Amino acid sequence: MAVAIQIRSVTKSYQRAGETLRVLDELDLDMAPATFYALMGPSGSGKTTLLNLLGGLDRADSGEVRFGDTDLQGLSGGELAAWRARNIGFVFQGFNLLPVLTARENVELPLLLQPLSASQRRDQAERALQLVGLGDRMAHKPRELSGGQEQRVAIARAIASDPAVILADEPTGDLDRTTADSVLSLLQRLNRELHKTILMVTHDPQAASYADQVIHLDKGKLGRIETNHPARS
Secondary structure, eight states: OOOOEEEEEEEEEEEETTEEEEEEEEEEEEEOTTOEEEEEOOTTSSHHHHHHHHTTSSOOSEEEEEETTEEGGGSOHHHHHHHHHHHEEEEETTOOOOTTSOHHHHHHGGGGGSSOOHHHHHHHHHHHHHHTTOTTOTTOOGGGSOHHHHHHHHHHHHHTTOOSEEEEESTTTTSOHHHHHHHHHHHHHHHHHHOOEEEEEOSOHHHHTTSSEEEEEETTEEEEEEEOOOOOO
8 A cells, every 4th residue: 555755854964084974954855655756966965865764774863754654763673674575665776686597586586575485476576577578588687688678677676575665776877768768667657557656866857757756855955846747658
């Protein structure tokens, strides 16, 4: 079920060369369910840090990161890992596929954290690959796939457990324009047809045009939020 995301007074700092660098500064943000967001801003503005906090890969120094009734700050390490496995799918710029595994085996990897039998994992992986248009590439290893196909495998891996939220960090950064548009259209379709909430970090205005809303960060603070009316499909 889709849930609203609320960020309240979130701060996050890191130590660098003996100095404290505040990356997020009392950030407040509301995200509606089943919406496609693009997150933009200059380098160092806190985009990836925010993505990591939302995905439960890191914790805020203070404030709340809330998914529906769940405050991530209140979860133990084990509880957070279990929550992440159920609710979040990650897509990265570098694909992060294991070269010795087939497409299907790569998609199955996060499902090992779920209480599923081997046949259930296989079925879910195959359904996800069918959904992203790679039903005929399940037995191929990454070196036998194009960059666009590798990213589609990565997206299939992200959705195999049917998470509510997909977090994508520069998912088209290593792709040419035509291939990037194909991947972005796929993300848009997952949002529109499967009602996934998507937050995509990008520096590319054309990639951001696929989103429903564009959130701008600057020096750890929320800037303007723009509403798109994407005609793409």
